[in-house]
Amino acid sequence: MNEIPLTHILFVSTALFFIGMYGLFTRRNIITMLMSIELMLNSVNINFVAFNKYLFPDKLDGLFFSLFIITIAAAEAAVAIAIIINLYRSHQSIDVDDATEMKF
Amino acid sequence: MSSTIFILLRQELLLSLLIFLLLFIKIGKERSNESILNIINVLLFINLAAGLFGSSEGGAFNGMFTSNAFIVLEKNILNLAMLLISMQSYAWLKNHKQLAEFYLLLFTSLLGMFFMISSGNLLMFYLGLEMSTIPLAAAANFDLAKRKSSEAAMKLILSSAFSSGILLMGISFLYGTSGTLSFDILTAHISNNPMQLFGFILLVSGFAFKISAVPFHLWTADVYEGSPVAVTAFLSVVSKAAVLFTFTSILYKVFTPIATLWYSVLVVLSIATILIGNLFALRQDNFKRFLAFSSIAQVGFILIGISGSSQAGSASLVYFVLIYVFSNLAAFGVVSVVSALAGKENISDFKGFYKTNPFLSWVLTIALFSLAGVPPTAGFFGKLFLMMAGAAKDNYGLIIFASLNMVVSFYYYLKVVKAIFMEENETPIQKLSIPKITQLAMYICIAGIIITGLASLVYDYIYSLSIGI
Amino acid sequence: MNLSLLILLPLLTALLILMSKQLAQIRVIGLVGSLAQLGTAGWLLKLYMDQRAAGNTATHLFESNTVWFKALNINYHIGIDGISLAMILLTSLIVVAGILVSWTMEKLSKEYFFLLVLLSMGAYGFFISLDLFTLFFFLEVAVIPKFLLIGIWGSGKKENSAMKLALMLMAGSALVFVGLMGIYYNTHTFDMVEIGRMGISLGVQKFFFPFVFLGFGIFAALFPFHTWVPDGHASAPTAASMFLAGISMKLGGYGCLRMAALMPDAAHSYSWIIILLATIAIIYGAFATMMQTDLKYINAYSSISHCGFVILGIGMLNKTSINGAVIQMVSHGLMTALFFAAIGMIYSRTHTRMVAQLGGLLKAMPFISTVFVIAGLCSLGLPGFSGFVAEMTVFMGSWQNPDGVYRLATVISAASIVVTAVYILRATGKTIMGPISNEHALLPDATWNEKLAAGLLIVGILIIGLAPFLINQLIMPTTDFLMINIDKALTLK
């Protein structure tokens, strides 16, 4: 079976990254926004793994980095969810546009 | 595994010890807040003191963790800031149920910063960064009841997550083009490779977000306004300072080959930051928001200093940060006392403040003068040295722009002074009784503001430690 | 003698004032402190004269140079020459007078005196420093006290005036700072003496001179940037007006002079602009004064006109004119302080400064009226008072320059003496002379402190006016030296 070139993978990851970004910009539901961010992070993971596998197979920096990213992302998500819950308590909504009290 | 590693990591270890102690206090039997606060302050003081003794040069975990006198100094400054913040938030925490958690969060974040500052590796740097950011998002939400607080936390966590996404993208590009994560090796691989440059851009954007440089600053004001004063102070002083230190060291250490490129980036950023920061600060009435924008403008000046990319540059950066710690924390101290005891956070509430609280008024005034850069306060020297460092590049347009913007910034700082001293108010803030320890903190700040500037040995010491390109 | 004493004395006084409790204590400390300053200044004069008599031909005496910020080659380098000594004497005299005039200041008296003394400290530091950085440092030290003094104790739309003043002065110092940066990065030192020795390359001078000169010019009420003067002076409390016009405007003039001496080529090539602005300031200020109806505004605008002479003298760049500029600085300082003191005394009694509402005060308060008239006569350049000496020296100096344009400038500025006469006599005729209104008829005359203050200033004015050779003796050698440098620079081209 023939090798998939790195560029393809990078293309996927980039696409994923911008999809995530688009989601972040457009979705009003904070949870969804969080998920979009996760998408972005995952695209980064793909990058790391791909780079590691294709360019520098002798060392494992990339893999480790992606592992750490996953972990951190989890932690981030946990805190974020907690905050969102609290936001819901105070605002009775998790629509991002309802939380625009502070401006200008 | 020799014992040197303990000396090398002593500040981090101490801090972790503190964190564990806090956990024990939390699960241990019920104590009065006062006693806990006193214990913590004492511990923090020890923590600060420990940093001052025994300089340490070298690295650990094969280069992931590096340390030297300069880095130790930076960490000490952060410790000092932490101590002052905790002393000043006494009045607020005195009757707050979850004060242990509060300290847990801040300490964890501080620990993260330490690792970030002395990181020798992109991975370590990233870990430190996140470790310092995520707890802060929680801390921003510390007033669980307040709507603004949760909104602020939401904004912080979302945008910081986004920015770390961007940052990581950048790091991945750097990794992809150089195949390494450790700074020392990376330097050798830095070239004009466009992908690498794009990665660098993303990395810089991540930094710019953390130090809230325009146009990556927009979260700042809202978060500052929403979160409790103590957290705001921490955000505006400690976290900003830490990121600045790291940013400078990475720029100077790692990206030296493309210095000319990032010089122009810094110039553009600083111009935008000063301008926007000033223009927004002009209109603010909420004190925290006002300080947020003013601190954005300050960052602009700091960027000018960094752009000098010389020994004087990094020295003036650290020097300014030290002064900034004193001045900004003095201001925040007054604000936190007022908001804790009188529940007022607007500049217009400070009208006629001098009649009722002369001491606080003077502290605030001196702090503001220092922020504005009026002699004989230290802020004057700080700002001037930053600009001098920047002027070394013979880019006088930038200097002219900056010095004229200083005039604008004078306007809004003096506006507060005007409110305090000159304007009448039918419902002035009543006479406040300040906790002794907070008072002490304020005295320390004032002393710092006066001495750090006039006593040149401070600057000379920093200069002797600092390194340029 | 150690010049730092001039900074330490006010500092000490200020601290003591902060510690002291009630008004009586504060003002006594203030008075003693200011008298100590005056004494020191006088003693300094004596030592200086002795040194000169002993044949010490060094440009600066009592020089001391200690490293301040080693890394940046910033030194605390102090020393005085004739010009700075003259300024120091002026300052000390005005400080004493100002303290005396504000003897009965009840509102926040501690802060008031503290700020006054702080301001004077800034002035002393400015005049003694030979290092551009310290110069700049003290220049800005002197700004903020003004803001507070006007804003807190002022009258009328004080906040705006204070803000305007502070911002314009800060803009001035910002310009100065840019210039200093330029000088620093092209000479790698802030030391004026050193820079004077090594000189600055022409291009650098050409580029940075406008910054510093305009910057200091704003302090000295140079024509388009003078608008802080009327409002500031008018809103300020009496002593603050005295300090403002008597001391802080001199900071500007002194700075301009130093800068012109530091960058002679640029000063020479821009001189026509300087002279143009100065001439405009002189005649324009005079005419604007003619139209004022508020005594303080009258004096403020006349200050613009008079400070124009200082700039003119500097712009003409020859020995006599620079001498004149310096004498004019001292003279204007004393005279305008006296004027403000008199106005303050009148205002504190009649509670109005409007010329139209006053009249015939000579009947009710002969002393104050006499002071007022003396100040007026001095400012219209009557022989026997300092104004005459100063203006005539400036005229003689500027006439030296055979260029037609400069001649014209001289004639126009000379014409201002007529306009001055007009507005001074209008003010005097309307307030001091003429019939007195009933509610003013029984007002009390000056109290001892006011008499003392006015007396001091008048003595100063008379000394210069009757025996100008004394001040000449003090200034001449210094101007000679300045001119040597300037001429050298100019002949090199």
Place this chain on the structure above:
Amino acid sequence: MSNYLYILWIPLLPLATFVVLGLFGRKYFAKTAGIIGTASLLTSTLLSFVAAKQYFFVDGKVNGVYQRIIALKYTWLQFSPNVSIDMGVIVDPISVMMLIVVTSVSLMVHVFSLGYMKGEERFATYYAFLSLFTFSMLGLILSVNIFQVYMFWELVGVSSFLLIGYYFNKPSAVAASKKAFIVTRFADLGFLIGILIIGFYGGSLDIGLLIEKFTSVQSPEFISITTASFLGASMLTWGLVLIFMGGAGKSAMFPLHIWLPDAMEGPTPVSALIHAATMVVAGVYLVARLFPVFSMDEAALTIVTYVGAFSALLAAVIACTQTDIKRVLAYSTMSQIGYMMFALGISKNGGESGLGFMASMFHLFTHAFFKSLLFLGAGSVIHMVHSNEMKDMGGLRKLMPITHAAFLIACLAIAGIPPFAGFFSKEEILTAAFHENKLIYGVALFTAALTSFYMFRLYFNIFWSKEAAAKAHHHDAHSQHNDTHDHGEGTWTMKLPLLILAACAVGVGFIPFSQFITSDGAAIETHIDMVFSIAPVALSIIAILLSASFYKSHNAKSDKAVAFFGGFYRAAYKKFYVDELYLFITKKIVFPLIGQPIAWADRNIVDGFMLLLANTTAKISTAIKGLQSGKVQNYALYFFGGVLALSVLFIYIWK
């Protein structure tokens, strides 16, 4: 050359008096001030006579020529190595002559004022000011340095200002004092610039040096100043004309004369001293002082001549129409000074042709006495009638015989009737004019006739003209009533000066003036040519008779004359509208067209610009506040925008 240093005391004594009275007068010498002032002045008068005797008769003459002696010279203010203001004492014929005039007239006035100003509230201040004036005038006379002249010039001006404004709560007095000061100040501007020019080219301010340099045609200074020219006139002309402008201002020459009549608001003795005898002749003295230099420049002298002549004529015409006796005297003063001026103008330097110079000085000398006499006489009249208006007077000759006699003598003197003093000096002037310039001679002659006409119009209106007598009696009774201590003519202190001055008015004409004071110091022979004198004297007598027929007894003749002249009379009565012209220029042009626009522009344009800056900043900051929308998604969007911007920047700078 013997020592004249003691002359220094002549000005210093009045100065001391001024200081003492000025500082402590109000408290301690409220009553005795007059005595003190008079005593000190008496001393200086005696001193000046001693000086005169020593100079003229003992050692002033060296082989037939009176020397210029510099008794003292002290560098007061050094401008540059050779240009400096020196304070000094110059002793030469004219300065000594002026010493006599000033001190003696001033002494008379001091004595007169003892009675006249009695009971004034600010008695001490009055004497302090008198002493100040005397000091400044003496200083002016003794100046060795042209700048010293200027300084005392200003001081004289200010003391005159103070004395005119002595009744400070009288608005008219205040206005007059202001006018006097400002007008003369304007003239002094010319003087100052003249000094600058002369000083610049002469390379010195010392009068002696200047004369030396500018009188020798070869000297480089002279060449440079005559070759340098501006608007077609040589710099020398400019300098001298501007200096003369100063002189004209002080001496009330047309068109700078407008202040003099108003100056009569001051106390009458002051008018006698300042505005008749001493200060107003300062201009003449100035020209005389620099006469050698003037004589080198034809143009300047011509201007002096014609200005003088015209002023003489104009003033005489106006004087015929005025009804305020002091104003009449003021205009006659102006006219007489015009005489002196053109006498100088037509003169040459040195020898017989210097007759005009000598004549002018002579007339200055005699005029001082009879004119101050006239003023003091008028003063005692006013003192009694409490009015300046002719219509309130009349038939006073019986009530105040001494005054009447003195006044008559003075009138005869000024009318130039032999053997009174005025005759001799006027004769000299006319002779000089006759030889130099026929036109001027004609004018002079006509003016002389006018002079005697209006003087006697004054005389008759005051002392004869029966109708008004009753009114006068009533006034007399009135004055009797409110001050009982003296009768109508005032105390002996007021009479004594009249007598002395009358004696002078008769006597001084016989002094062989040309022996002492000439343009070059060498004596010249003058003789009164009877044939020549016929014309002027006859004219004067006719004029006197005419005015007698008009005014001796009240009748309609004068009204007819008025009607005959019609418009011209009205114009003259209105002083030919010169005042109105000045008012128009100041009130309608300077204030609204220069002052107000500038004041407005300063507030609205210059200051407005600063305000604009501030406001624009504020506007911008409100305009961009939308940036901070509060929507976290926008923040992220801007973040991304920033990233893109940075990338663009990189692409831009990336090589």
